[in-house]
């Protein structure tokens with residue numbers, strides 16, 4: 001008991017009950033000898049007592065529920081009946097009729113015990129105050145005098161005050177607010193009710209006294225008011241319900257969190273104490289209880305719902321319901337060709353007026369709407385999942401993917417495509433394809449959209465120019481959809497063929513180059529061999545020697561060519577990869593430069609060498625090959641009468657040979673490329689100068705293999721300076 005008393009609600013209820021008991025005791029003891037305020041009806045007090053007790057009970061049971069704002073006010077005729085009791089019965093009997101009528105009504109309506117006890121305490125206290133006030137200020141009893149009227153007025157005010165204060169005590173705890181605030185908020189409504197109550201009670205008592213025959217008619221205004229209130233209440237309910245249903249239809253249409261929204265709004269619209277949706281697939285139930293109307297709880301499906309199994313139509317349950325429920329309406333959540341589960345709505349209060357057949361039908365259709373919305377939400381989820389999967393495919397594909405709409409505007413532009421073209425998706429989408437891609441000429445532009453109704457799937461190749469100037473060769477595989485001859489959509493998969501294209505070009509260039517390079521020395525060899533064979537004996541020894549020297553020279557050239565090809569095939573593409581064995585020693589680089597110049601046999605080579613030997617740590621044969629290539633290029637790529645200057649000096653731990661020509665020079669963007677395998681600045685197809693594009697590639701590799709390098713500085717149209725750097729060599733040989 002002590003533990004119970006610590007609970008604030010129990011404490012307040014106990015306080016109210018004790019107050020009721022105390023005030024009742026004052027009435028019972030203090031007014032023991034008093035008779036009724038108004039003259040009796042001429043019926044024995046016992047009969048009157050019984051009749052009024054039943055009347056009081058009925059008055060308590062006839063309730064009008066008035067909705068104002070979020071709250072619902074329950075109005076009964078109980079208070080009016082109390083005034084009749086107090087006026088027509090002696091104090092003790094009046095107290096008894098009031099209490100017994102209330103207990104009877106609570107029992108008949110199976111109200112929760114705490115509520116019934118609290119009501120009993122409150123009304124006993126308030127009724128006692130009413131009785132005391134009326135009897136003490138009511139003047140001489142007997143007939144309805146001004147004194148009695150004043151007593152009833154003061155009593156009703158006192159009654160209402162006590163009633164309101166007791167109620168505020170409990171509501172204050174429940175709403176966690178001060179009881180005084182509740183008293184102030186409710187005072188006006190209570191005052192109106194007190195006036196109505198008093199008028200009804202007085203009139204009823206008066207008519208009962210003087211014209212009892214008219215008494216049944218007295219019920220008529222009360223009934224009319226009751227029904228008018230009910231109609232107004234129903235209308236207000238309908239308004240509130242319509243607002244809820246409107247909100248619900250929005251919630252269902254938005255398809256977000258549909259079950260939650262459904263529960264919250266439908267519970268409110270139908271004034272249910274409990275709303276629950278049991279989902280078959282989840283084996284769980286979501287519920288909202290009127291005690292905490294904002295919280296949606298998840299739990300197992302309750303046994304009484306599970307026991308129902310799959311239902312096809314509404315079911316009304318009244319027996320063996322848990323949680324104090326008295327009625328439970330269960331409807332199937334069935335729609336869009338699927339069964340999702342059941343929805344249940346219950347009440348703990350009186351059942352009259354709750355869930356008419358129309359309400360149940362409405363509920364059933366709302367449950368179907370819920371099912372359709374859930375189905376829609378499922379579809380939407382699936383669609384979103386599919387779309388994001390598709391998006392992932394588009395985004396992660398190594399091939400570029402684009403989608404063009406019927407108006408020729410870009411709709412989709414994948415990441416790979418952005419990389420291939422150098423145009424971001426943001427810059428491409430919404431624009432015509434021809435404006436997005438930079439195509440070199442009109443013919444390429446014509447090939448951009450080759451699809452037609454007759455040829456919706458086709459492949460085209462074209463070259464585009466990126467913003468950085470690089471050209472890319474692309475293959476566009478189109479899959480177009482046409483409706484009524486109009487293009488609806490074209491999905492294009494783009495492959496970057498640039499690498500294959502370059503390789504292919506490189507291959508054909510290589511074949512063209514090699515066959516040209518081989519044929520050049522072979523032609524004189526074959527010619528002179530033929531000459532020697534047919535007319536050799538008739539030739540002077542000098543001419544024969546000249547022919548043989550030429551054949552030897554061209555054969556040497558051929559052999560160098562083959563040597564270069566073999567050497568190039570041994571190097572990888574990585575310039576720092578020096579997979580070449582060189583035999584290192586210390587050599588006079590000046591002597592090697594002189595020999596290279598002499599081997600080339602050109603008077604255009606001008607040497608600027610220091611008088612003393614300049615030692616370099618190198619492979620003399622390889623160094624000679626590099627020097628021959630650099631000086632040879634200087635001669636080849638400058639005018640026939642232009643000089644090529646070769647200088648040599650030592651710089652710290654290095655020795656440098658500079659080969660300077662005054663020829664055509666090399667474009668800045670090609671300065672590094674000339675060291676690439678087979679790279680030639682001139683178009684290989686025109687072959688303005690002969691060459692393989694291997695000389696500098698091999699020269700740099702060899703120099704690096706000897707811990708040196710070959711670099712170039714060049715001005716287009718003015719000439720170039722190629723520098724061979726090698727480590728300075730001391731007189732003592734050391735291995736590399």
Ligand code: ADP
Nearest residue numbers: 633634637665674680681691692693694695696
């Ligand atoms: P090849 O001379 O056989 O073509 P190289 O590897 O020696 O091959 O040279 C590569 C390219 O570099 C040449 O095709 C030429 O275009 C350019 N080049 C080399 N040396 C010079 C130079 N001294 N002046 C101008 N261009 C040069």
